[in-house]
Every structure is written in structure tokens, then in C-alpha cells.
Amino acid sequence: MDLPGSIHDFLIVFMGSGLILGSLGVVLFTSPIFCAFSLGLVLIYISLFYILANSHFVAFAQLLIYVGAINILVIDSVMFMNDLEYDKIFHRWTVGDGITSLVCTSLFVSLTIIILIASWYGINWTTKLNQILEQDLINTSQRIGIHLSTNFFLSVELISIILLVALIGATAVARQ
Amino acid sequence: MILEYVLVLSAFLFSIGIFGLVTSRNLVRALMCLELLLNAVNLNFVTFSDFFDSRQLKGNIFSIFVIAIAAAEAAIGPAIVSSIYRNRKSTRINQSNLLNK
Secondary structure: OOOOHHHHHHHHHHHHHHHHHHHHHHHHHHOOHHHHHHHHHHHHHHHHHHOOOOHHHHHHHHHHHHHHHHHHHHHHHHOOOOOOOOOEOOOOOOHHHHHHHHHHHHHHHHHHHHHOOOOOHHOOOOOOOOOOOOHOOOOHHHHHHHHHHOEEEEEEHHHHHHHHHHHHHHHHOOOO | HHHHHHHHHHHHHHHHHHHHHHOOOOOHHHHHHHHHHHHHHHHHHHHHHHHHHOOOOOOHHHHHHHHHHHHHHHHHHHHHHHHHHHOOOOOOEEEEEEEOO
């Protein structure tokens, strides 16, 4: 999106804090329906991130597929679970939880150090010129469509076959 | 500076997803954390594609494929959950003989 720089940055920081809270909610809540709704919130925030990053097609695919289909599937499978009495909001942590949190924190710290050290703008990103006329007049979604139908055509066909096989297999497993 | 912020955010989502996946006591929460993992990776791809690859958008296209694979996995996951629940009447994943008849 072509927003002014400060509004762009403010929105990214604001949605980043929403993402952090939502993902902590997915992991730490006891009741699974709270987890499912936190996951829905995280997915919607990520879709807004994609809109800010000029990727409108991926944003709407994320909204339709993730929020519309996958989150509904997750909520449906939440309803399979037993009705336990949830008297606490957060779990009590065991020793395994503590060790895993240490490992994941160290992973996150090492990734952050790598991200902050690397000089991203100094890498030579060479992209060769492709033979599409009027390259500067096409917007992002049209460019994605052109690439999907010319360069990545085989991948699209394979993905469609994979999806078909997966969905038929899922209904075969879920039947009696 | 915004690029590093978004990359650190996706690294945070990734590590939170791994933590939730390893410490989850039932299968549905593990599926939800798996979706978190895939979304963190997607965010990374789309950010790089926006900042460095405005011509060819390879990151965007790969993230579309990742979304499609996540949809297939999110269809199979609840099917397995339902068959486990039908056999065992619970969704704990501590045991390894869950799909036994």
C-alpha cells in the first residue's frame, strides 16, 4: 500500500503487538476455544500485514483459505474434544515445558541475532529480465497470475492434484 | 529497520509455534501451532518478496503454494483427530498406539 511512511510504520508496529499477544494466547490458554479464536485473530492480523506489504492476492488468499476454511476446521475439531472443567485460565507448567521454553527462547535469540547482524541491503539480488511487455504497468496480482500461468504452471497442476488427493483421503479417513 | 522488525516478528511466531507444538497436550492445539508455524514462514517469504523482489514476486508465489499445502494438511488433520476420537474417546497424544483398533 502507498501510505505515508510514518502511518505505515505505526500500523506495522501495532499489528506486530497484536500478533505477539495472539500467538501467546494460542499457546498459553487452557480452553481450546480461546486458542482457536486467538488463532483466528493471528491469521487476520497476518492478512493485514500482507496488505501493507503490497501483496493483495496473498492477503485475500490468506483470508479466504486460512480464516475462512482452516480456522473453521480447527473450531470444528475443537468441538470433538471432551468437556473438561476449565477452572484455570493458564496451564501449570511442568519441567518439560520449562526445558522447551528455554530451547525455544535460545532459538529465538539466535535468530534475532542473525537477523540484526546480516546486512540485508548489501546482498546482490540479481533477477534476470523476463520477456513480459509493459512490465511497469502491471500490478502485483496480474504479475502473480502471469508467473503462475507461464513459469510455475507445472507446480500449479501438481498442487491441485495434491489437494484433490488430500481431500478425498481426508473424507475416506473420516468416514465410518 | 522495518524489514528487521518483521523478520524478528516471524522468528517469534516460529519459536512460539515450536514451543506450542512440543508442549501441547492434545492434538487440536498441536494442529493450531502447526498453522502458526506455516504462517510465520509465509510472513517471512512475503516480506522478502515485497522488499527485494518486486519484479518477479517469487516469494509471493511460494507462499501461495504453502497456503495450499497448509489447507490440505488442515483437512487431513481433523480427519485423523476424528478417527482417533472415535477409537479412544479422548484426544491426548501421549501414547503412540493411537490409531490401533
